[in-house]
Each structure stands twice: as C-alpha cells, then as structure tokens.
Amino acid sequence: MSDTARSFFYQRSKENGLRITPQRTAIYEELLKAKDHPTADDIYRRIVKKIPNISFDTVNRTLLTFSKIGMTKVVEGYGQAKRYDPDIGIHHHFRCIRCGRIIDFLNKDYDDIAVPKEIDRQFTVTSKKVVLEGLCGKCKKV
Ligand SMILES: [Zn+2]
Ligand SMILES: [Zn+2]
Numbered sequence: 001m002s003d004t005a006r007s008f009f010y011q012r013s014k015e016n017g018l019r020i021t022p023q024r025t026a027i028y029e030e031l032l033k034a035k036d037h038p039t040a041d042d043i044y045r046r047i048v049k050k051i052p053n054i055s056f057d058t059v060n061r062t063l064l065t066f067s068k069i070g071m072t073k074v075v076e077g078y079g080q081a082k083r084y085d086p087d088i089g090i091h092h093h094f095r096c097i098r099c100g101r102i103i104d105f106l107n108k109d110y111d112d113i114a115v116p117k118e119i120d121r122q123f124t125v126t127s128k129k130v131v132l133e134g135l136c137g138k139c140k141k142v
Contacts (some may be wrong), residue, residue, distance in 0.1 A: 001029050004013055009071065027062045031072060033088045037093075037102040039081040050053040075102060075133070092129055096136035103136065 001009070009028050013020050031038070031045050038046075042062040045056045048054055064086055066072045073085040075093070083102065092110050110130040114142065 001032055005032055012069055014046065018065065018069065023051065023054055023058060024062055026054075027059055028066065028071065029112050031063070031084060032065070034084075034086060035104075037075050037083040037085050038085050043084070088127075092125075092131070094132045094136070095133070096135050096139055098135055098139040098142075101136050101138075 003043050009025070010020065012018075013024070015040040018024070026047055027043065034043070034046075034132050036042070037061055040063050041056070043063065044056045047059060063072065063082075067074050067084065070088065071089055077082040080100075087104060090104055090111050091104045093100070094105060096103075107130070111128075113130065115125050115128070135138070
C-alpha cells in the first residue's frame with residue numbers, strides 16, 4: 001500500500017482506538033486493491049489465500065468496523081450482500097443491472113448537484129452520489 005494509504009490507515013485506526021494487527025492491515029490492503037466494490041465474501045476469498053487461518057467472521061467484522069470509522073464506504077445494498085468501496089472520495093457509480101458490476105466515474109456536474117429544498121428542510125444531507133444503472137459493455141453485447 002502507498003505511504004499515503006498507510007498513514008491514513010494508521011491515523012484513522014489510532015483516532016478510533018483500533019489496534020493495528022497484521023490481519024487488519026491485510027484486510028485493508030486487500031480492500032484498497034479492489035476495484036470491483038467487493039463483498040465481505042470476495043475479500044475473504046482473496047485474503048484466505050495469504051492468511052489461511054483467517055475466518056470469514058473476522059473479515060466481515062473488520063470491514064464493518066472500517067466502514068463505521070470512515071475508512072471505507074458501503075455501497076447501497078439493493079437487498080444483496082453489502083459491497084465495500086475503498087474510495088472514500090467523491091465519485092459516482094454506474095451499476096450494471098445484469099451482472100451487478102459497479103463502475104466508478106467522476107463528474108464535476110454531478111458533484112455540484114443541488115439538494116432539493118424539501119429534502120434539505122427535513123433531513124441533513126451528508127453526502128451525495130449519483131447512481132446510473134443500465135447494461136455494462138460486456139452485458140450489452142450478449
Ligand atoms: Zn454487466
Ligand atoms: Zn465506488
């Protein structure tokens with residue numbers, strides 16, 4: 001992992017009283033590498049190859065903790081398993097309705113999108129994200 005990622009990981013962990021363990025470091029590292037918005041199961045299957053004695057429960061709990069302290073985001077569920085997003089910066093998603101792939105994209109206009117007045121009056125908006133749905137390049141061909 002890069003120096004920036006490492007110092008972010010150390011700092012956030014410290015601020016939240018989370019001990020840095022080799023397992024947690026490995027889970028964070030694996031998450032950072034993922035570009036596919038993986039589920040806890042995806043991360044578990046990747047990591048168990050390197051740390052054979054790690055349990056799914058540890059991976060699952062660690063990811064939930066990471067999301068609670070803002071080290072990862074959770075992509076909205078759609079009734080399926082939670083999917084994690086290591087990119088906590090502002091970005092948007094294209095989601096394929098056939099294969100479930102979630103692809104990141106950046107768009108300045110979407111970043112600046114205005115919150116509707118009636119929403120703003122009733123709720124406190126803490127983040128905005130545009131999700132576009134449709135068929136990805138692979139699925140379009142089928
Ligand atoms: Zn697709
Ligand atoms: Zn994303």
